[in-house]
Amino acid sequence: MLAKVLLILLGTSVILPSRIEGPHVESEKAPSASDGDVYDPKSQAPEEKPSSEEIKPTATDTQDRLGKMPTATFILDSLFNNYDYKLRPGIGEKPTVVTVEISVNTLGPISILDMEYSIDITFCQTWYDERLRYDGSFESFVLNGNMVSQLWVPDTFFRNSKRTHEHSMTMPNQMVRIHKDGKVLYTIRMTIDVGCSLHMLKFPMDSHSCPLSFSSFSYPENEIIYKWDNFTLEINGNNSWKLFQFDFIGVTNTTETIATIAGDFVVLTLFFNVSRRFGFVAFQNYVPSSVTTMISWISFWIKRDSAPARTSLGITSVLTMTTLGTFSRKNFPRVSYVTALDFYIAICFVFCFCALMEFAVLNFLTYNRANPRGSPKLRHV
Ligand SMILES: *[C@@H]1O[C@H](CO)[C@@H](O)[C@H](O)[C@H]1NC(C)=O
Ligand SMILES: *[C@@H]1O[C@H](CO)[C@@H](O)[C@H](O)[C@H]1NC(C)=O
Numbered sequence: 001m002l003a004k005v006l007l008i009l010l011g012t013s014v015i016l017p018s019r020i021e022g023p024h025v026e027s028e029k030a031p032s033a034s035d036g037d038v039y040d041p042k043s044q045a046p047e048e049k050p051s052s053e054e055i056k057p058t059a060t061d062t063q064d065r066l067g068k069m070p071t072a073t074f075i076l077d078s079l080f081n082n083y084d085y086k087l088r089p090g091i092g093e094k095p096t097v098v099t100v101e102i103s104v105n106t107l108g109p110i111s112i113l114d115m116e117y118s119i120d121i122t123f124c125q126t127w128y129d130e131r132l133r134y135d136g137s138f139e140s141f142v143l144n145g146n147m148v149s150q151l152w153v154p155d156t157f158f159r160n161s162k163r164t165h166e167h168s169m170t171m172p173n174q175m176v177r178i179h180k181d182g183k184v185l186y187t188i189r190m191t192i193d194v195g196c197s198l199h200m201l202k203f204p205m206d207s208h209s210c211p212l213s214f215s216s217f218s219y220p221e222n223e224i225i226y227k228w229d230n231f232t233l234e235i236n237g238n239n240s241w242k243l244f245q246f247d248f249i250g251v252t253n254t255t256e257t258i259a260t261i262a263g264d265f266v267v268l269t270l271f272f273n274v275s276r277r278f279g280f281v282a283f284q285n286y287v288p289s290s291v292t293t294m295i296s297w298i299s300f301w302i303k304r305d306s307a308p309a310r311t312s313l314g315i316t317s318v319l320t321m322t323t324l325g326t327f328s329r330k331n332f333p334r335v336s337y338v339t340a341l342d343f344y345i346a347i348c349f350v351f352c353f354c355a356l357m358e359f360a361v362l363n364f365l366t367y368n369r370a371n372p373r374g375s376p377k378l379r380h381v
């Protein structure tokens with residue numbers, strides 16, 4: 001035990017001075033034999049600290065285990081050594097082409113009151129950065145979210161988003177993969193609340209087209225061009241979608257260039273088309289109002305002598321229609337126009353009202369005919 005501790009102390013004291021003197025003094029620890037990559041002892045310097053204790057037990061074993069790590073570190077270091085993340089690739093020569101792929105994890109719910117919907121997407125952007133080309137046995141490097149700040153990434157923003165939420169558990173949900181040929185794949189997962197103006201004119205037979213549009217915030221058309229990558233919209237099962245009272249119809253994509261004060265920007269838009277499930281609203285609104293209207297017709301079968309029965313039936317159905325009309329507007333945006341449901345309820349109301357009026361008119365006329373002397377009295381009232 002004591003011997004081990006001493007060994008460790010000795011080991012660190014040997015390594016520490018060498019580190020202080022600089023990485024170049026580091027003795028050549030067997031270069032990773034497996035790959036014939038360029039090897040520079042410099043790259044080992046960062047690896048020394050965590051492994052200083054492990055190195056002792058069996059030196060050869062550790063070297064195998066460290067294997068490609070020094071090479072990887074070296075490649076990454078050399079990549080980022082002269083890398084200026086402030087400048088986009090191909091600056092001054094050609095626009096950067098960013099291909100976009102979106103995977104929709106969850107769509108919905110659609111909030112009718114706020115005229116917005118939320119969507120959970122994994123947003124993938126791919127572009128080529130010549131500065132990140134490298135040689136070696138590695139096909140690609142996967143870097144986690146913490147490295148993103150050291151790279152140039154497109155400043156894509158969602159033009160019609162109201163709130164955006166990045167996921168950061170357990171680590172920021174973003175990833176960068178650098179390929180040998182300089183291809184960079186950057187994916188990030190986020191939840192966005194997107195504004196979507198809903199036209200409720202045909203409610204409840206309405207269908208909507210909710211856009212999700214994005215573009216670069218600062219690079220105009222001649223600097224960044226967005227493209228759909230082989231437009232693959234992954235739709236991850238039906239269960240995780242929270243569209244509730246809507247059915248998903250389909251998705252359409254558009255690419256357009258819009259002119260702003262800052263320049264012309266390439267804007268890509270996705271339209272998620274949804275239509276309302278009719279049954280949901282039908283049971284809540286159409287059935288009660290239709291039944292109420294029919295109930296008001298019952299009074300036609302009641303003898304005209306029984307005025308209390310007929311009037312109470314008429315008045316009740318009229319009042320019920322009023323209540324139903326009010327309820328149908330609850331949880332509904334304050335739109336200025338008359339929707340299809342409003343129209344239906346209004347018609348039902350008119351029917352109920354006519355049924356009540358019918359009895360009043362009938363009663364008045366028959367009363368006059370049956371009791372002619374009563375009529376002048378009534379006129380005086
Ligand atoms: C779309 O992607 C699939 C799978 O990667 C590929 O087979 C197909 O050729 C691509 N289509 C286009 C038009 O790029
Ligand atoms: C999604 O719905 C379609 C048709 O409604 C069905 O064919 C398909 O199996 C469903 N998929 C899942 C994952 O439930």
Ligand SMILES: *[C@@H]1O[C@H](CO)[C@@H](O)[C@H](O)[C@H]1NC(C)=O
Binds near residue numbers: 250271272
């Ligand atoms: C979605 O709605 C838009 C606008 O109404 C329409 O142009 C497009 O064809 C629709 N797409 C689908 C798949 O229904």
Ligand SMILES: *[C@@H]1O[C@H](CO)[C@@H](O)[C@H](O)[C@H]1NC(C)=O
Binds near residue numbers: 228231251252253254
């Ligand atoms: C996306 O837009 C392109 C170009 O207009 C079109 O070829 C492609 O079919 C569209 N994809 C979908 C899913 O609408």
